[in-house]
Amino acid sequence: MSIEAERNKTGFWFTEDTGPDSRISLKLNSILFSGSSPFQKVDIISTSFGRTLVTDGKTQSCENDEKVYHESLVVPSFLKHGNPKKVFIGGGGEMATARECLRFPGVEKVVMVDIDEAVVKMCMKHMPEWGENCWEDPRLDLIYGDAYGEFERMEEEWDVIILDISDPIEAGPGIKLYTKEFYEMAKKKLSPGGVFVTQSGCGAVNNWDDCWSSIYKTLDEVFDTVVPYRSNIPSFACPWAFTMGFSEPVGDFKTGNGVDEKIEQMKPVFKGKQTEYEYYDEETHRCMFSLEKQVRKGLQAEKRVITMDNPVFMF
Amino acid sequence: MSIEAERNKTGFWFTEDTGPDSRISLKLNSILFSGSSPFQKVDIISTSFGRTLVTDGKTQSCENDEKVYHESLVVPSFLKHGNPKKVFIGGGGEMATARECLRFPGVEKVVMVDIDEAVVKMCMKHMPEWGENCWEDPRLDLIYGDAYGEFERMEEEWDVIILDISDPIEAGPGIKLYTKEFYEMAKKKLSPGGVFVTQSGCGAVNNWDDCWSSIYKTLDEVFDTVVPYRSNIPSFACPWAFTMGFSEPVGDFKTGNGVDEKIEQMKPVFKGKQTEYEYYDEETHRCMFSLEKQVRKGLQAEKRVITMDNPVFMF
Amino acid sequence: MSIEAERNKTGFWFTEDTGPDSRISLKLNSILFSGSSPFQKVDIISTSFGRTLVTDGKTQSCENDEKVYHESLVVPSFLKHGNPKKVFIGGGGEMATARECLRFPGVEKVVMVDIDEAVVKMCMKHMPEWGENCWEDPRLDLIYGDAYGEFERMEEEWDVIILDISDPIEAGPGIKLYTKEFYEMAKKKLSPGGVFVTQSGCGAVNNWDDCWSSIYKTLDEVFDTVVPYRSNIPSFACPWAFTMGFSEPVGDFKTGNGVDEKIEQMKPVFKGKQTEYEYYDEETHRCMFSLEKQVRKGLQAEKRVITMDNPVFMF
Amino acid sequence: MSIEAERNKTGFWFTEDTGPDSRISLKLNSILFSGSSPFQKVDIISTSFGRTLVTDGKTQSCENDEKVYHESLVVPSFLKHGNPKKVFIGGGGEMATARECLRFPGVEKVVMVDIDEAVVKMCMKHMPEWGENCWEDPRLDLIYGDAYGEFERMEEEWDVIILDISDPIEAGPGIKLYTKEFYEMAKKKLSPGGVFVTQSGCGAVNNWDDCWSSIYKTLDEVFDTVVPYRSNIPSFACPWAFTMGFSEPVGDFKTGNGVDEKIEQMKPVFKGKQTEYEYYDEETHRCMFSLEKQVRKGLQAEKRVITMDNPVFMF
Structure with a gap:
């Protein structure tokens, strides 16, 4: 296996359960913020959709769309x-x-x-x-x-x-x-x-x-x-x-x-x-x-x- | 953790890479057929979308839609x-x-x-x-x-x-x-x-x-x-x-x-x-x-x- | 990407949560039996470890070891x-x-x-x-x-x-x-x-x-x-x-x-x-x-x- | 489902392919560094094993062990x-x-x-x-x-x-x-x-x-x-x-x-x-x-x- 393929085998992923029977995973480029407010878990991450607000584990909105x-x-x-x-x-x-x-x-x-x-x-x-x-x-x-x-x-x-x-x-x-x-x-x-x-x-x-x-x-x-x-x-x-x-x-x-x-x-x-x-x-x-x-x-x-x-x- | 939650932690999954940066996983209920033809890999499985034809790892069509x-x-x-x-x-x-x-x-x-x-x-x-x-x-x-x-x-x-x-x-x-x-x-x-x-x-x-x-x-x-x-x-x-x-x-x-x-x-x-x-x-x-x-x-x-x-x- | 690589991108997986923070996934070759007894969920599957008994989502024993x-x-x-x-x-x-x-x-x-x-x-x-x-x-x-x-x-x-x-x-x-x-x-x-x-x-x-x-x-x-x-x-x-x-x-x-x-x-x-x-x-x-x-x-x-x-x- | 369970459904994961048929995923707490040297991809992350050096997608060593x-x-x-x-x-x-x-x-x-x-x-x-x-x-x-x-x-x-x-x-x-x-x-x-x-x-x-x-x-x-x-x-x-x-x-x-x-x-x-x-x-x-x-x-x-x-x- 080429070193490039080897390198691509790794990955950081943002995984969102979209239902009891389905799950979506996006490559995670970076975690810009990760914390909790008094009301919810709050994460701002970067994926192939661009910067993304995630609250309580659910995508709220993405730069690209x-x-x-x-x-x-x-x-x-x-x-x-x-x-x-x-x-x-x-x-x-x-x-x-x-x-x-x-x-x-x-x-x-x-x-x-x-x-x-x-x-x-x-x-x-x-x-x-x-x-x-x-x-x-x-x-x-x-x-x-x-x-x-x-x-x-x-x-x-x-x-x-x-x-x-x-x-x-x-x-x-x-x-x-x-x-x-x-x-x-x-x-x-x-x-x-x-x-x-x-x-x-x-x-x-x-x-x-x-x-x-x-x-x-x-x-x-x-x-x-x-x-x-x-x-x-x-x-x-x-x-x-x-x-x-x-x-x-x-x-x-x-x-x-x-x-x-x-x-x-x-x-x-x-x-x-x-x-x-x-x-x-x-x-x-x-x-x-x-x-x-x-x-x-x-x-x-x-x-x-x-x-x-x-x-x-x-x- | 309740035994029900414990039981639900397991899972069989059908995972399809939908691009280099994204992946979809569906709970896999059963594998009805899995083999290869001279032309492609052929699987017929059952997920929450019902029975599904998968060729070369890609969903072709599902019972439900x-x-x-x-x-x-x-x-x-x-x-x-x-x-x-x-x-x-x-x-x-x-x-x-x-x-x-x-x-x-x-x-x-x-x-x-x-x-x-x-x-x-x-x-x-x-x-x-x-x-x-x-x-x-x-x-x-x-x-x-x-x-x-x-x-x-x-x-x-x-x-x-x-x-x-x-x-x-x-x-x-x-x-x-x-x-x-x-x-x-x-x-x-x-x-x-x-x-x-x-x-x-x-x-x-x-x-x-x-x-x-x-x-x-x-x-x-x-x-x-x-x-x-x-x-x-x-x-x-x-x-x-x-x-x-x-x-x-x-x-x-x-x-x-x-x-x-x-x-x-x-x-x-x-x-x-x-x-x-x-x-x-x-x-x-x-x-x-x-x-x-x-x-x-x-x-x-x-x-x-x-x-x-x-x-x-x-x- | 070659068709072989394309074919390998798909996958059926058996995923076991080994703790709140870790998860192991094995390629799933077939599901020999999947059901529930009065006491537990019971699955017999085949992975790279050979045939495997899984109860309540946990590997019990595998053919290979x-x-x-x-x-x-x-x-x-x-x-x-x-x-x-x-x-x-x-x-x-x-x-x-x-x-x-x-x-x-x-x-x-x-x-x-x-x-x-x-x-x-x-x-x-x-x-x-x-x-x-x-x-x-x-x-x-x-x-x-x-x-x-x-x-x-x-x-x-x-x-x-x-x-x-x-x-x-x-x-x-x-x-x-x-x-x-x-x-x-x-x-x-x-x-x-x-x-x-x-x-x-x-x-x-x-x-x-x-x-x-x-x-x-x-x-x-x-x-x-x-x-x-x-x-x-x-x-x-x-x-x-x-x-x-x-x-x-x-x-x-x-x-x-x-x-x-x-x-x-x-x-x-x-x-x-x-x-x-x-x-x-x-x-x-x-x-x-x-x-x-x-x-x-x-x-x-x-x-x-x-x-x-x-x-x-x-x- | 309780809001706590809802919150836990999300996740950031570090996934390492440990072979063609197996994959390990660890909850990813943070990405301390992510880049490439002339020789390899270099990531320093934090998981439940503590801080971890990852090169070319493979865990090199972890704080905890x-x-x-x-x-x-x-x-x-x-x-x-x-x-x-x-x-x-x-x-x-x-x-x-x-x-x-x-x-x-x-x-x-x-x-x-x-x-x-x-x-x-x-x-x-x-x-x-x-x-x-x-x-x-x-x-x-x-x-x-x-x-x-x-x-x-x-x-x-x-x-x-x-x-x-x-x-x-x-x-x-x-x-x-x-x-x-x-x-x-x-x-x-x-x-x-x-x-x-x-x-x-x-x-x-x-x-x-x-x-x-x-x-x-x-x-x-x-x-x-x-x-x-x-x-x-x-x-x-x-x-x-x-x-x-x-x-x-x-x-x-x-x-x-x-x-x-x-x-x-x-x-x-x-x-x-x-x-x-x-x-x-x-x-x-x-x-x-x-x-x-x-x-x-x-x-x-x-x-x-x-x-x-x-x-x-x-x-």
């Missing part, structure tokens, strides 16, 4: 609304959700509440491109605290409410933010024309029922219109789901017709070498909102409603 | 054509591609050429649901041999030509079937209105350039219209690409408008409990043919053309 | 005694411990009590070389039941008592057989000159305290003379410990002087191509009973005594 | 000689072999030649306990260069010659140092009563033929007396072999009789909290030099002699 996730989470809701001025973000520790919101000059105020100051600080330090220094933007109000409690306490109305929190795992910090009780409160605090959106876990033909379908069903109990969609994010090892809720009819929103024009109108500002969205545009939108037959049937057939008393847990 | 792959490979081309009577399949060892073709009552003849009789026989024995006994259909002519040579030798015209072969890995048996030379011959042997389609490897935003973009570029040198698409197949660990080529303008084919109606008209016949396509319909079609921005840009920018003298290899 | 384990467990006690006629075996499901006992023509009766009939039957079927049909020897009385209870019930005296049971893991079936209470009963049921021996788990310089030292300390509370020893068994991934207890002074037993001659005198009978012990002889004995400095100090310093009320668990 | 290795390599030869004054070390990058030599007040000069300055410097920085600052000892002459060439060039005689180099892998830097040609030169350069010793790779009942037996056979062609021995080093995942060569009869050296007394006489000096050898003493010696039956038979039966033209490679 974080834009797919964050553009998917933020931009469709903003376009649906048309002219959001006040935005609430629950979670969002990497600061990239705030970045996508503040990209729009029409936005006047973004309140972001993340429970874990340590995660936010480590992301600012080791993954500064995620946030693009948006924490210096005076329109941003960054609060460390319980998103549920803070949201309840604030007496404002919001044009867009974004939930960017970890998956609902047992005893995970965000479990309350996936309940019918929270969604009802969110609906009440939306301004007319307001849009709610939450990340919703795995979204493939074989795992839409991990938590997506029950999040969908729960939102469907609360909002007049609920629109599920998903994007394929390579580092998450499966298509990733999102769900929007609002009060108006859906119209032709899912076709994506007019998306490119609307982006023009809303004039998002890009920094550095970036001059446009990496992922999102009209055809991408059409893909995101066109779901596979099995997934559509599965979401429609779901009966579980998530409440404080009956939470739903992912692996 | 083979319909996503085979419907994606076959049905769009058939609908594009409208009334195919004569079909050529290169590869197709699991017999499920033939199954999807023979599902249409209008089909008069399917010639399938697979190099590896051992694979076909093992699939018939251990994965009979893949083929649904279609090998007893008198319309099927099943030939064990070199698809390139057999295709060259036959002096017929074809309405649909389907390439369902392993990825282009160095010295793999199907490498010639991914070349400009082969595509030129295929074009000549299509009847008027004929459609060519080939599986095309990984199709995600981070790996469209493994081989898809060069297959796309090569087809683009040969066919008037080339249409790339992809479906997310969980057991393949990434969206999977396909590419069609034909002579007519693409029209509104990519929108999927009218797909459900066309399916009705072509009256595919389902067996057993199945009464309709599991995966494919109008909205699924729209998703399949709407590509992400990065992927579209990547395919357009590709310069590599695959020829006998300049093959392109995947990992 | 089971003789190292079984000769180590049985022969030193037999030689220490000199002329054992009646032998009790607790556990011993692979039938190889019985084989080693019945090898001696002077043995008149072996009673073996194993709780798990399914394991014994599967071993007889899939690993017949372990037992060499010794179950047909009329001197063997094979009982399926609780070794503790059966041993307590029988009113006989024994020349050698051998404990060949799984490691003491929480809720594992054999936990009572590692207690001071059991050892006291065993001592009472030994004939004059009788010898007790138990397998004792990991025995390396870094893991003698998993359970060996507490087994040693517990035996030391009961027996006049306690002699710890170990053999390196490759498939166990560490040296493996055993502990003897008896009433006479140890004399020069540990030097191994005279071992080869004693073997001659006791005339063990070998079957098939085997004509002598594979592993055990005078120099091997000297190695087995000469312990590393750290291990000796560790065993001496141990304070834990295992009782019904204070069991000690291994990983 | 390096003393087992280095005492085994150095002390028996020193005791065999009785009063070595001049010592040559080939390799020894961790500086711990030099440390063990310089521990003896009678030693007047140690020449150490290691090819890889980067390894030595990284060990001095990240693993200073290995060397205990012995590089400041004026008796040490540390040369960065090719051990074969430097040894050949020097016209001195040596009381002890120690080879502490990587295993003989193809194209590895030390391959010439495992040949009959080198051993013949070494014999000529030993002073009367001089002792040669080399690390010799894996030493278990199932892998003594990786390279140990051919090293043994080759030394046996050159030296009057050749004495093989081994120590179990947990982090190496198998017993590790060493082989000595000298001109006098072996006498009762292998029994270890008198070892403790000789240690007293030679007055090794220990630093810090250490007051005696961790691993080595009379009973440990007896274990090291008493080999298992299969190993003894295997070494005796070996026919391969390693020469410049016919090297032997390990996995």
Whole structure:
């Protein structure tokens, strides 16, 4: 065996159990930070996906495809609304959700509440491109605290409410933010024309029922219109789901017709070498909102409603 | 630690290197067959994806999602054509591609050429649901041999030509079937209105350039219209690409408008409990043919053309 | 990459967690049996160590080195005694411990009590070389039941008592057989000159305290003379410990002087191509009973005594 | 599943292929250094074995058991000689072999030649306990260069010659140092009563033929007396072999009789909290030099002699 082959036999690996029966391993180039906050285990590593935030052993976002996730989470809701001025973000520790919101000059105020100051600080330090220094933007109000409690306490109305929190795992910090009780409160605090959106876990033909379908069903109990969609994010090892809720009819929103024009109108500002969205545009939108037959049937057939008393847990 | 946890600590695993820097492991329930043919290593195993054909260490198709792959490979081309009577399949060892073709009552003849009789026989024995006994259909002519040579030798015209072969890995048996030379011959042997389609490897935003973009570029040198698409197949660990080529303008084919109606008209016949396509319909079609921005840009920018003298290899 | 290298990239693996921080993986050639008995998960597989019994995810014995384990467990006690006629075996499901006992023509009766009939039957079927049909020897009385209870019930005296049971893991079936209470009963049921021996788990310089030292300390509370020893068994991934207890002074037993001659005198009978012990002889004995400095100090310093009320668990 | 269990599901791992069919994985706590020298890939990591030097993907020595290795390599030869004054070390990058030599007040000069300055410097920085600052000892002459060439060039005689180099892998830097040609030169350069010793790779009942037996056979062609021995080093995942060569009869050296007394006489000096050898003493010696039956038979039966033209490679 050649010395090169010999050398390649070794390896440092980041291994993530993606279910009781599956495991993904990525070559680990370096460990930039490894520690624990009061809320979770926090690691920032480098793999072939670039720098990566890992909390409680689960990949949160990666340098190479974080834009797919964050553009998917933020931009469709903003376009649906048309002219959001006040935005609430629950979670969002990497600061990239705030970045996508503040990209729009029409936005006047973004309140972001993340429970874990340590995660936010480590992301600012080791993954500064995620946030693009948006924490210096005076329109941003960054609060460390319980998103549920803070949201309840604030007496404002919001044009867009974004939930960017970890998956609902047992005893995970965000479990309350996936309940019918929270969604009802969110609906009440939306301004007319307001849009709610939450990340919703795995979204493939074989795992839409991990938590997506029950999040969908729960939102469907609360909002007049609920629109599920998903994007394929390579580092998450499966298509990733999102769900929007609002009060108006859906119209032709899912076709994506007019998306490119609307982006023009809303004039998002890009920094550095970036001059446009990496992922999102009209055809991408059409893909995101066109779901596979099995997934559509599965979401429609779901009966579980998530409440404080009956939470739903992912692996 | 409880005895249950103790018991779960063990494990049999099927591990597939998905690249030099990544590895997927699935719990291995049983090994139904393990051997080698003159052409490749052949294993049939059972994992959480159900029974699975593995050749040369790569997952070929799984019980739980083979319909996503085979419907994606076959049905769009058939609908594009409208009334195919004569079909050529290169590869197709699991017999499920033939199954999807023979599902249409209008089909008069399917010639399938697979190099590896051992694979076909093992699939018939251990994965009979893949083929649904279609090998007893008198319309099927099943030939064990070199698809390139057999295709060259036959002096017929074809309405649909389907390439369902392993990825282009160095010295793999199907490498010639991914070349400009082969595509030129295929074009000549299509009847008027004929459609060519080939599986095309990984199709995600981070790996469209493994081989898809060069297959796309090569087809683009040969066919008037080339249409790339992809479906997310969980057991393949990434969206999977396909590419069609034909002579007519693409029209509104990519929108999927009218797909459900066309399916009705072509009256595919389902067996057993199945009464309709599991995966494919109008909205699924729209998703399949709407590509992400990065992927579209990547395919357009590709310069590599695959020829006998300049093959392109995947990992 | 060559097709050969490509083929070798795949793999079926048997992975055993050897601790919270370590994991061993062996290429898995085939799964001969996989199931569960009322007492444990039972697998018989084939790896590069040959056929292997795995219970509850832990390697029990392998074709290629089971003789190292079984000769180590049985022969030193037999030689220490000199002329054992009646032998009790607790556990011993692979039938190889019985084989080693019945090898001696002077043995008149072996009673073996194993709780798990399914394991014994599967071993007889899939690993017949372990037992060499010794179950047909009329001197063997094979009982399926609780070794503790059966041993307590029988009113006989024994020349050698051998404990060949799984490691003491929480809720594992054999936990009572590692207690001071059991050892006291065993001592009472030994004939004059009788010898007790138990397998004792990991025995390396870094893991003698998993359970060996507490087994040693517990035996030391009961027996006049306690002699710890170990053999390196490759498939166990560490040296493996055993502990003897008896009433006479140890004399020069540990030097191994005279071992080869004693073997001659006791005339063990070998079957098939085997004509002598594979592993055990005078120099091997000297190695087995000469312990590393750290291990000796560790065993001496141990304070834990295992009782019904204070069991000690291994990983 | 509890959040604790959830957190433990993740992991960073150091995985070492220990053969074509086996793989060991250790939890990776941190990567202290990762780079390449002109000669090899060099990593210093932290696992449950403590800090660890890894070159070309193979564990070289670990904080928790390096003393087992280095005492085994150095002390028996020193005791065999009785009063070595001049010592040559080939390799020894961790500086711990030099440390063990310089521990003896009678030693007047140690020449150490290691090819890889980067390894030595990284060990001095990240693993200073290995060397205990012995590089400041004026008796040490540390040369960065090719051990074969430097040894050949020097016209001195040596009381002890120690080879502490990587295993003989193809194209590895030390391959010439495992040949009959080198051993013949070494014999000529030993002073009367001089002792040669080399690390010799894996030493278990199932892998003594990786390279140990051919090293043994080759030394046996050159030296009057050749004495093989081994120590179990947990982090190496198998017993590790060493082989000595000298001109006098072996006498009762292998029994270890008198070892403790000789240690007293030679007055090794220990630093810090250490007051005696961790691993080595009379009973440990007896274990090291008493080999298992299969190993003894295997070494005796070996026919391969390693020469410049016919090297032997390990996995």
